[in-house]
Amino acid sequence: MLERPKRKNPVLRTRLPTLPPAARSRIALGLTAAAALGRFELQQCRDCGTVQYPPREACQQCLSIRLDWKPQPPGGELLAATVLHHSNDLFFRERLPWRLGLVKLDCGPTVVAHLHELVGAAPGRVIVAAKLDRAGQAVLVALPGKEANMAEDRQLREFTCDPKYRKVLVTDGKSALGQAVVKVLAAAGAELIWVGYAEPWKKFAGFDDLRKIPQVTLLPLDVTDSKNVREVAAEIGGKVDILVNNAEYHRAFGIGNRAGVDTARAEMDVNYFGLLRLAQEFGPAMRSRGADGLASAAAWVNLLSIYALANFPPHGTFSASKAAAYSLAQCLRAEMRPAGVRVINVFPGPLDDEWNQLLPPPKVTPAALAHAIVKALQEGVEDVYPGDVAQEWLARWRDNPKALEKELST
Amino acid sequence: MTVLAELAKGLAGGKIRVIDLTETLSPEFPHISLPPEMGQAWPFRIEEVSHYDERGPAWYWNNFSCGEHTGTHFDAPVHWVSGKDLPNNAVDSIPPERFIGPAFVLDCSKQAAADADFLLTQEFIGKWEKQHGRIAPRSWVLMRTDWSKKSGDAAAYQNYDETGQHTPGPDTDAVRFLVEERDILGFGTESIGTDAGQAYHLRPPYPCHYYMHGAGRYGLQCLRNLDQVPPTGAIVVAAPLKIRNGSGSPLRVLALVESR
Numbered sequence: 001m002l003e004r005p006k007r008k009n010p011v012l013r014t015r016l017p018t019l020p021p022a023a024r025s026r027i028a029l030g031l032t033a034a035a036a037l038g039r040f041e042l043q044q045c046r047d048c049g050t051v052q053y054p055p056r057e058a059c060q061q062c063l064s065i066r067l068d069w070k071p072q073p074p075g076g077e078l079l080a081a082t083v084l085h086h087s088n089d090l091f092f093r094e095r096l097p098w099r100l101g102l103v104k105l106d107c108g109p110t111v112v113a114h115l116h117e118l119v120g121a122a123p124g125r126v127i128v129a130a131k132l133d134r135a136g137q138a139v140l141v142a143l144p145g146k147e148a149n150m151a152e153d154r155q156l157r158e159f160t161c162d163p164k165y166r167k168v169l170v171t172d173g174k175s176a177l178g179q180a181v182v183k184v185l186a187a188a189g190a191e192l193i194w195v196g197y198a199e200p201w202k203k204f205a206g207f208d209d210l211r212k213i214p215q216v217t218l219l220p221l222d223v224t225d226s227k228n229v230r231e232v233a234a235e236i237g238g239k240v241d242i243l244v245n246n247a248e249y250h251r252a253f254g255i256g257n258r259a260g261v262d263t264a265r266a267e268m269d270v271n272y273f274g275l276l277r278l279a280q281e282f283g284p285a286m287r288s289r290g291a292d293g294l295a296s297a298a299a300w301v302n303l304l305s306i307y308a309l310a311n312f313p314p315h316g317t318f319s320a321s322k323a324a325a326y327s328l329a330q331c332l333r334a335e336m337r338p339a340g341v342r343v344i345n346v347f348p349g350p351l352d353d354e355w356n357q358l359l360p361p362p363k364v365t366p367a368a369l370a371h372a373i374v375k376a377l378q379e380g381v382e383d384v385y386p387g388d389v390a391q392e393w394l395a396r397w398r399d400n401p402k403a404l405e406k407e408l409s410t
Numbered sequence: 411m412t413v414l415a416e417l418a419k420g421l422a423g424g425k426i427r428v429i430d431l432t433e434t435l436s437p438e439f440p441h442i443s444l445p446p447e448m449g450q451a452w453p454f455r456i457e458e459v460s461h462y463d464e465r466g467p468a469w470y471w472n473n474f475s476c477g478e479h480t481g482t483h484f485d486a487p488v489h490w491v492s493g494k495d496l497p498n499n500a501v502d503s504i505p506p507e508r509f510i511g512p513a514f515v516l517d518c519s520k521q522a523a524a525d526a527d528f529l530l531t532q533e534f535i536g537k538w539e540k541q542h543g544r545i546a547p548r549s550w551v552l553m554r555t556d557w558s559k560k561s562g563d564a565a566a567y568q569n570y571d572e573t574g575q576h577t578p579g580p581d582t583d584a585v586r587f588l589v590e591e592r593d594i595l596g597f598g599t600e601s602i603g604t605d606a607g608q609a610y611h612l613r614p615p616y617p618c619h620y621y622m623h624g625a626g627r628y629g630l631q632c633l634r635n636l637d638q639v640p641p642t643g644a645i646v647v648a649a650p651l652k653i654r655n656g657s658g659s660p661l662r663v664l665a666l667v668e669s670r
Contacts, residue, residue: 201440201568225437226457251447262449354446 002152005165005294017290017339018090022135028055030069035130035138036382040074042107043067053109074129076105078122078142081115091134094291098155103128103142113142117153120144131159132380134290134340136333151378160380161299161342164189166241171196171221171278174204176353177303178246180370185244186213188374191295194236196221196247223247223274233281238289242377243282244301247274250355254316264317271321272328275302279332290339299342299377302329306347306390309397310404333382344376349389362388424669431633431646431663432482433561435474439481439632440564442602451477454660478658484650485596485604485619485629489657492624499626501656508628509649511595513550513665514542515639522555522578526569527608529581535588542641547593550630550646553580557600558634569607579606582617589625596628598646598663600636604629630663639665 024032027043034041043052045059046066058065081101087093099115103126111128119126119142126142131150133139141156151162163185170185172178173195182193193215197204200220210216219236222228223245249270251263258264279300289297307319308326326345333343350356352363364387372386385394396404411419420426433439441453454476460466479485487493488500498504516538521528530553535545545551555578560566569576579599580588588594597604597618604618614620622629630648645666650659 199440199443201564202443202570203565222437224453225455227437260449266450 002154002157002165002294008293014289015094015291017134017287017296018094019135019338019340020091020133020137020139021089022137024137025055027057031055031130032132032136032138034069034071035132037385038376038379038381040072040128040130041069042072042109044070044072051105051108053105053111072105072107074127076103076111076126076128076142078102078115078119078124078126079104079110080122081119095155095158101126101142103140111140113140114155114159116141116143116148116150116156118144118148131156132342132382134158136337136342136382150380157294161242161344161377162188163242163374163377165191165295166298167192167194167239167295168242168244169194169196169236169240169282170244170246171223171274172247173197173206173210173218175246175248176206176366177351177369179206179210180366181244181246181373182210182213182216184367184370184374186215188378190215190242192217192239194219194240196223196232198222198224198247223277224269226277229277229281233278233285237282237285240282240286241289241295241297242299242301243278243286244303244373245275245278246301246303248303249321250315250318250353252315252318252355252358254313258317264320267318267321268324271318272324275325275328275332279328279335283332283335286341287336287339290341297339297341299344300332300336301344301346301373301377302326302332304329304345304347306349306385306387306393308347309393310401310408312408342380342382344373344382344384346373346376346384346386347390347394348372348385349387349391349393364390420668421666427667427669429635429638429644429665429667431635431639431665432661433558433632433634435476435481435660438564439561440568440602441477441480443568451479453477454480476660478653478656478660481660482630482632482634482663483658483660484648485623485631485658486650486656487623487626487628488655489629490616490619490623492620493626496626499623500654501650501659502652502654504628504650506649508548508595510645510647511548511550512546512642513552513598513639513644513646514545515552515554515636515641515644517554517641518578519554519556519637522557526576526578527606528555528578529606530579530584531581532583532587535584538641545588545592545594548595549592550596550598550648551588551592551594552598552630552633552636552639552646553578553600554636554639555600556637558632558636561632561634568602573608574610575602575607577601577603577607579604579609580618581606582612582614582621585617585621589621589627594627596630597622598630598633600631600633602632604631629658633663635665639667643668 047064048062050061079102084098101115103113104110130138150156150160168190174197249267286297305322308322311319348364350359350363376384435454456472456474459471461470486501605616609616647664650661
């Protein structure tokens, strides 16, 4: 169990972030691609069925090159454990001692894994999971069971962005989603939650409930106002460990059923430029705090939409603004990577809110989406697709993006 | 001495004081809100172009954006459907002599302090005229409420509750009286809108917009410092930007006031 981190001594130097080894071959990135979604996949030979590790070009059994990434059962036997007391790698050198082990997976191969502190001496049963490390690359971890808490493990906390003990900014507290996120974050043990709200002269439903949550500080924040974003970042940017950008402008229009560009422009101003303004003002401070102890800067969450992958014509301009935001989020991910700050993109299906009134269910409830966001932080995944519609679209899009486009245009 | 030479002398010697009736344009200044499914006026926003830096080493400047009806602003007759077909109804075609005119300031500050929904009535105007004299044709009538003293607190200035906005303004009969019986140039207020916050419920909705613009008259809103302008005798200079077919524009409103 981790103790609550001590308050930071503000006159001490903040150490610079370091990263674990990040180089991977293109094939090895298949492990990362699955881990980014929270999946454990290894290559499996289409001809002889052998499961491969480490990732390779040809089957180690039959030399076939027909290797497919497939979900694998996570169980295995810990063969040996060891504790690293020396490393020339800067990242591990700063974190010694470090415990590692060899696990013989039930599906065949033997792998090297980082060990949870509750994994006992070998031999013993473990669950193996693929997790993204601070460099954003997949590594394997061995856990004592499926429900193992990684955030309270000194080593494995590095692979999560758990909000416990962390200070979080939620950019829009006016929406039902924002309020649900705040409540779930508070229940997950966030130390402090700043909650932004635009147009402060309009009192909103739920304002008083938010104020009652002891961790919450409400502050006027309008992501369309550069000066305001700059001032808020100047005030709190150096303390924000997790930024959840849920500010969103959504109207249900395509091209032909709304004259002019004002609505589309407002969508871009919040959904795209809002992200850009936040990233320019909060990004530098968060990057400087990637190694600031147990409650370091850890994650940046973007509320995107499944419509970012493929345009949903009835909400066509909104889809376009989310596609723009998605592209910018990839840029942000690249720029946050040297600090080990994870960028989590959330692609929900339609939310059960005012602007999706005419869409039939299933629709994602704000509470369900809030839980999905906090779970993504706790598990350290990069891309989340909450809701049945999002899951279904994702599967269709991965299978054939052109087919999905055609299906959506009829 | 010519009239203008007298004016110049008065300004130089301090006999004529210039009062700024304008709010500062800033992103924080509250803006008009419509139901969210309708088109929205852009709030005032400002982005730095350069600040003696790599984007422009020796100069500082900004780009700003806003709607025509932002901050202290002018309403032209074309703004309202009732004035859409009038001649010279847009900011670029209004004859420029209309931008300078005498002002009559009706002090409703006590009434507005007691009741945010205070409506200026014809009866009120009648009493005011008994005290200060008849409102002259082609004059601005400015409704002083001291509402602008709330402008630092956006929530108090907008004054929303679950039934919408609550700010003072004129009632229907007062507007018709000023247009039809007094032939005024336009009507000015200190709150957002020349109409009251609850004017949607008057008949017709938004009577000041409807009758004032329907008769080719103008509006000024988000004024301030009306408490420094005497009830009669001031001259107001209110020239909007010359936007082609513009329905209004932010502007600097100045009052020339003679020292006693």
